[in-house]
Amino acid sequence: MIKILKNVYQKIIPERQLLQSDLLIGLTLAVVVLPQAIAFSTTLAGVPPYFGIYAAIWGVLITALFNSSKVFHGGPNSTLSAVLGVTLLPVAPQFGETYMGYALTLLLMAGLIQLLFWFIRPLSRLLDLMSEAVINGMIFGIGLFLILKSLTAFAGLPINTEIEWPLIIAWHNFLALLEIGNMHAIEVGLVTLISAIIVRAFDNTRNWGILIGIVAGTLYSQYLNSKYGLENTLIEQTADFSAIGFVFPSIPIFTQDALPDIITIMPGAVTLALLGLFQTVAAMRRMNRKMGQLVDSREGISADAISNCALPFLSSLPTCASFNRMWLMQSMGSSSRWVACSSAVFLLIFVLLFSDLIAIIPIPAMAAVIMIVGANMMRWEDVRPHFSNWPEASVFLTAFLSVHIFGLFGAVIVASSLAMLHFKWQKLHPSVFLDDNGVLSIRGSLYYGSLPYIESIVKNSLLENETLKLDITATTYIDPEGQRWLHEIESSNLITIIR
Amino acid sequence: MNHSNLKQFMIKMIPVGILITILSALYIIATVKHIERSTLRLKPVSLTAGCKTKLDKYQLKSGKYYISPYVTKQTGKQIRRAGYRPEDIRAIQRGCNIIDDLLGQDAKHISERWNSRRYIRGTHTSCDHCHQSIGDKQNATGQRLVGSLSLAASWVKADAYDRFTGLLLPYELRQMQCFINSSNGFKPNISDDIIRDITAYTRFLSVAVNLRTQHRYPEQGIDEIPVSATAKRGDDYVRGASLFRLKCANCHGARGFGTVINGRVIYPAVGGPNAFNRQSRNNFRFVSTILPGFICRNMPLGQEGTLSNQDCRDIAYFISNMPRPAGDKAGPLAALWQQMMMAILPRLVALVNQDEEAKPTSNLKTNENKTQVDQ
Structure with missing residues (x-):
């Protein structure tokens, strides 16, 4: 019996060294998700910060438990939070009771729509129409977005809430940082950034980078506050969570x-559901390849759907896969999904027991952490292969730029359409070649679209050869129009078909 | 650590070193920029002619107390209010300059208007096009005019719920609507000096005319003209076009592109790329009561109050059909489309006009032939 229990224990709990590493990653994730959770709730979604915190606890737990991937998990997401804010803006005043009620309704409707995608398999298959170039373009775009979005918080300035023309606003934010930023806040951000960069440069301490950065930034800000007084440094600190409990039913x-009003926000629910699923499927596919694991993307859809159906009853933001946090998990060498679960537990412990300590973490230090996470997503080695093929490079660049012009949803649509267009173009031009024996081989599809192209080659070949053999053994698909054409040319006695 | 390990380590540290150097360089640039800004804010302010008259009238000067001559004249009492420090005076002066001359046409250097041009698109916008008399319009006897978009009255009602969106808007955020839609521009950061200076000036105005916070004054906003204030004949585009030609085209141009002489905006555009955008509340199609109200109260210059409510609604309806920027919430494609059409269509219209003028029978002469019209 003891032997069996020992075996079970060894199976569930990773080796000691691995466990230590996983717990460190979980701790880092909890620290990274904290500023995101607060920022997304208050600045993007227009709801109190505890919505983001509960998304980072219960959303992460539910999504991590309902799939078998080593790294896949949900959590507060900038795009979904922004959609929530934009959809509900005309309906009710932000942070109000009605607004929060509608936010939960919107989330539940989105969750139910996602359930449909899980139940109806062809619907979920449609989500696979995103190529790796599209996904990597989006990841690169989101990485840059996170860095640019953090500029104001880094400089101790209020966040510029204008969501249109993000690149222009980012440039304005950069100039504002240089011209009117709070120099004390900038110094705290720089101390965090530089400490984290230096610590991450050494292999042995790489995974401690963010934590040490946060600690260094916090200590420096405390030093400044003690020297000049908080009323003079004006360094914003993390919100006080002392009122937060274990759960907040809603x-x-x-x-x-x-x-x-619910009918008015229905299109917003569809957008929310689709945007979440697109990101989830893209992330699942990307992480599968990174981790060498094969997890059906439908598992991600089900995890998202279940989570988003449950979270409206737990006062939470919507969740979907988080590229940046999963990227962090993977780059830090996470070995199991318990890492994500541990991050949720760590966060719960933080907010329940150490809310006073969290309260003094300066916002510029958190902004610096988000910048590191963003930079971590922009890896040249991941995108270099796309530049060896120009159509793929164009799809990558389109996705990357579209994130900053049309938003995430727009990027998916524009870049996927371009990828599909390229694919269709290839289908329109199958490989047709004539060998020395007068055999014309068709490799690819013979259908209404490619027929004019094939017909012109056949016609030209007949000018050079009296008779012709048409080899269609390597033809992958022949539609009825193609079959009729084959029948016609066969009956002309000039062409012999090799089937 | 042996030699090769040290070499590898040094190579690995190169990107880290470059990154830290860049961050340090940015820190130095930020320090220099902050010093420049402090120097600028300490410099004496060169006032525009309008601001000099306005601020002299209210006797703005530093001291422990401030007593407004306007209030003394109106009430017969000397009411003492908290005074201003020299830096407050400069902020008020800069704010007044920004309201009077947002584009810096009267400035020796654009830095005198801080970064105002960064946040507006087009070349026509100035705050006092709508907030006339630098946000403090009065008649000859010093009575503040009803619905004159007074900045003083808007300051005292700051931090109230916006009746269109239901959002609680601080005064700084209210200014954003002007920047984004009326100026067809971008949101400055809420901490930007441009916002602080404008706020300082408007706050001073409210003190100078003795307004009380959270009170609603008739000069606040526009005295709007809803359909119920007309004979309910409906808004007439053709009549609006005719009235526009008669009453407005002389200054704003036949196509509403405004009048610019020697690079100075004399009359602002009400249509075209330099005008307010489609999402501005000035746009009749968006909010149908504001522009008619503005026209009736303030237009034509020198003949204010001569147009009937129906006239104003018709003119506003006609103006709303002029091409103008899309407004950012319509998305980048709509913005691009509008800009493209505004770039192409005027040229096509100009071509047609040239053909018309080439005809011997044509006597067509527009205001734009006499003045250089900015397109």
Whole structure:
């Protein structure tokens, strides 16, 4: 019996060294997700910070438990939070009771739509129409977005909430950092950034980089505050979470009075659901290749759907796969999904027991951490292969730029359309070649689209050869129009078909 | 550590070193920029002619107390309010300059208007096009005019719920709407000096005319003209076009592109790429009561109050059909489309006009022939 229990224990709990490493990664994830959770809730979604915190606890736990990937998990997401804010802006005043009720309703509707994608397999297969170039372009774009978005917080300035023309706003933010930024805040951000960069440069301490950066930034900010006084340094600190409990039950609004508003926000729910799923499927595919694991992307869809159906009852933001946190897990060498779960537990412990300590972490230090996470997503070695093929390079660049012009959803649509167009173009031009024996071989599809191209080659070949053999053994697909054409040319007695 | 290990380590440290050097360089640039900014804010302010008159009238000067001559004249009492420090005076002066001359046409150097041009698109916008008399319009006897978009009155109602969006808007955020839509520009950071200076000036105005916070004054906003204030004949585009030709085209141009002489905006554009955008509340199609109200209260210059409510609604309806920037919320494609059409269509119209003028029978002469019109 003891032997069996020991075996089970050894199977569930990784080796001691691995466990230490996993716990460190979980701790880092909890630290990284904290500023994101607060920033996404208050600045993008227009809800109190505990929404983001609960998404980072319960959203992470649910999504991590409902799939078998080593790194896949959900959590607060900038795009989904922004969609929430934009959808509900005309409906109710932000941070109000009605607004929060509608936020939960919107989330529940999105969750139910995602459930449909899980139940109806062809729908979920449609989400696979995103190539690696599209996904990498988006990841690169999101990485840059995170860095640019953090500029104001890094400089101790209020966040510029204008969401249109993000690149222009980012440039304005950069100039604002140089011209009107709070120099004390900039110094705290730089201390965090430089400490983290130096610590991460050494293989032995790489994984401690972010934590040490945060500690260094916090200590420096405490030093500045003690020297000049908080009223003079004006360094913003993390919100006080002392009122947060283990769970905060909530109920979405579904009253008769609210029905017209609910109908108004329906398109927002569809956008929210699709945006979440696109990111989840893209992330699942990308992480599968990175980790050498094969997990069906439908597992990610189910995890997202279940999570987003449950979270409206737990006062939480919507969740979907987080590229940056999964990237961090992978780069730090995470060995199991318990890492994600441990990050949720760490965060819960943080907010329950150490809220006073969290409260003094300066916001510029958190912004510096988000910058590191963003830079971590922009790896040249991941995208270099795309530049050996120009159509793929164009798809990558389109996805990357579209993130900053059309947003994430726009990037998916524009770049996937370009990838599809390229694929269709290839299908329109199958490989057709004539050998020395007068055999014309067709490799590819013979269908209404490619027929004019094939017909012209056949016609030209007949000018040089009296008779011709048409080899269609390597033809992958022949549609009815192609079959009729084959029948016609066969009956002309000039061409022999090799089937 | 042997020699090869040390070499490898040094190679590995090169990118880290470059990164730290870049960050240090940025820190130095930021320090220099901050010093430049402090120097600029300490410099005496060269006032525009309008601001000099306005601030002299209110006797703005530093001291422990401030007593407004306007209030003394109106009430017969000397009411003492908290005074201003020299830096407050300079902020108020700079704010007044920005309202009067946002584009810095009267400035020796654009830095005198801080970064105002960074946040506006087009070449026509100035705050006092809408907030006339530098945000403090009065009649000859010093009575503040109803619905004159007074900045003083808007300051005292700051931090109130916006009646269109239901959002609680601080005064700084209210200015954003002007920057984004009326100026068809971008949001400055809420901490930007341009916002601080404008706020300082408007706050001073409210003190100078003795307004009380959270009170609603008739000069705040526009005295709007809803359909119910007309005979309910409906808004007439053709009549609006005719009235526009008669009453407005002389200054704003036949196509509403405004009048610019020697690079100075004399009359601002009400249509075209330099005008307010489609999402501005000035746009009749977006909010149908504001522009008619503005026209009735302030236009035509020198003949204010001569147009009927119906006239103003018709003109506003006609103006709203002029091409103009899309407004950012419409998305980048709509913005691009509008800009493209505004770049192409005027040229096509100019070509047609040239053909018309080439005809011997044509006597067509527009205001734009006499003045250089900015397109």
